[in-house]
Structure formats: structure tokens, C-alpha cells
Amino acid sequence: QVQLVESGGGLVQAGGSLRLSCAASGRTFSSATMGWFRQAPGKEREFVASISWSVGRTNYADSVKGRFTISRDNAKNTVYLEMNSLKPEDTAVYYCAKRSGGSTRWDSWGQGTQVTVSS
Numbered sequence: 001q002v003q004l005v006e007s008g009g010g011l012v013q014a015g016g017s018l019r020l021s022c023a024a025s026g027r028t029f030s031s032a033t034m035g036w037f038r039q040a041p042g043k044e045r046e047f048v049a050s051i052s053w054s055v056g057r058t059n060y061a062d063s064v065k066g067r068f069t070i071s072r073d074n075a076k077n078t079v080y081l082e083m084n085s086l087k088p089e090d091t092a093v094y095y096c097a098k099r100s101g102g103s104t105r106w107d108s109w110g111q112g113t114q115v116t117v118s119s
Contacts, residue, residue, distance in 0.1 A: 002108045004096045009113030012086055016117075020081040022096030022110060030054045031101025034072060034079040038092035038115075045095070049081060064090075086117045 008020040035050035049070040050059045069082040096110040
């Protein structure tokens with residue numbers, strides 16, 4: 001179904017900021033939830049943040065609350081993750097994902113973008 005492409009990753013110093021983008025193929029997402037996940041070296045993939053496409057309801061992992069902000073641009077079919085006050089432990093490959101309305105399963109994934117935070 002939908003194609004997701006992440007961008008915006010890179011190298012940043014601790015305390016710095018970075019904005020990730022997730023561009024989706026053209027379609028409506030009114031009933032979908034978009035999410036960001038990350039996987040650090042040697043660790044399992046973990047949930048970071050999510051946003052409902054229609055009303056913009058957000059959820060965040062405790063580890064990023066107050067530092068990361070998820071948002072979306074409906075006209076561009078794009079989801080963003082603004083990351084502030086970055087820490088070395090935020091270093092990971094970040095993935096964008098979609099969950100269809102009424103589903104408990106994330107059914108579409110992007111290829112990932114690397115975020116590296118140096119101390």
C-alpha cells in the first residue's frame with residue numbers, strides 16, 4: 001500500500017536539534033495513525049511518538065517527552081519529528097510507520113534514517 005520515505009537524519013552534537021521528515025505516497029490518511037520508531041545498536045526497535053492523522057492526537061515515549069515533537073502536514077502527506085535537546089542515547093536508526101484505523105498492527109514502514117548524537 002503506502003510508501004514511506006524518511007529523511008533528515010545526520011550527525012549532531014548533544015544538546016542540538018534535528019528534524020526528521022516522513023513523506024508518504026499520495027493518498028488520504030484520515031483514519032490512520034503515523035508513528036516514529038527507533039532502533040539503537042544492539043537494542044530492540046522501540047516506539048518514539050505517534051500522531052493521529054485526522055485530529056492530531058499525539059503520544060510520546062517517556063524518554064522523549066518534552067524534547068521531541070511529532071507533527072504532520074496533511075497537504076504534503078508528510079509527518080515530522082522535531083528532536084530537541086538531543087542526547088547520545090538518542091542515537092539510532094529512526095523509522096516512520098503507519099497504522100490503519102481500527103488496527104493494532106503497524107502495517108507500513110519506511111527504510112529508516114540514521115541519527116547520530118555525539119557527546
